[in-house]
Amino acid sequence: MISYLRSLTGIQRTAAQATAVALFMAGMGWAAVPLYDLFCRVTGYGGTTQVGAGSDRVLDETIVIRFDASRARDFPWEFRPVERTMEIRLGETGMAFYEAYNPTDEPVAGTASYNVTPYAAGLYFTKIDCFCFEYQLLMPGERVLMPVTFYVDPDILDDRDARDAHTITLSYTFHRSPLREDLASLDTRPAEPAAVTQ
Numbered sequence: 001m002i003s004y005l006r007s008l009t010g011i012q013r014t015a016a017q018a019t020a021v022a023l024f025m026a027g028m029g030w031a032a033v034p035l036y037d038l039f040c041r042v043t044g045y046g047g048t049t050q051v052g053a054g055s056d057r058v059l060d061e062t063i064v065i066r067f068d069a070s071r072a073r074d075f076p077w078e079f080r081p082v083e084r085t086m087e088i089r090l091g092e093t094g095m096a097f098y099e100a101y102n103p104t105d106e107p108v109a110g111t112a113s114y115n116v117t118p119y120a121a122g123l124y125f126t127k128i129d130c131f132c133f134e135y136q137l138l139m140p141g142e143r144v145l146m147p148v149t150f151y152v153d154p155d156i157l158d159d160r161d162a163r164d165a166h167t168i169t170l171s172y173t174f175h176r177s178p179l180r181e182d183l184a185s186l187d188t189r190p191a192e193p194a195a196v197t198q
Helices: 002-007 010-043 119-123 154-158
Strands: 062-071 078-081 085-089 094-101 108-117 125-130 136-138 143-152 167-177
Touching (some): 062 094, 062 143, 094 136, 094 167, 108 119, 119 125, 136 143
Parallel strands (some): 062 167
Antiparallel strands (some): 062 085, 078 094, 094 143, 108 136, 108 167, 125 143
């Protein structure tokens, strides 16, 4: 490679270097999102929650979990938490429900992004199962309850930045997703009434 670069003229060498820099920058741009996502999941940065199984210890100390819901501007669903707050013990498994309703006359798919505040609590807020892990599709007029199962790791008490959090807010924002090919051809018209025979 070095001998190849030496054989080029000044303009050719500059063009080759500029192309190499452009390819490197494109590769870094492509890798930035997954690497940032991995960083946030490992560190809890920006309120990114953890995913895991249930806790092996439960303390008597409690914490309040507040539930928040929003939608992207172009997203037509109605979306809200069934209950606004819940008090649970550290390490105890909690389950909360969000309600979603599609008021349109067409199927609408979505995925939910999420975080917790204060951000320092993200490292200790662990989801066991969540509707946000999967693609969601609501048919016209469909209303569903979507569960999230979680716990707050008792190790939060050992973190000087997070231990004074008495309330953690779990926030979801739904965004429109394209209909998957296997669902786009669904017939969503109401069924014709059965013929009455005399």
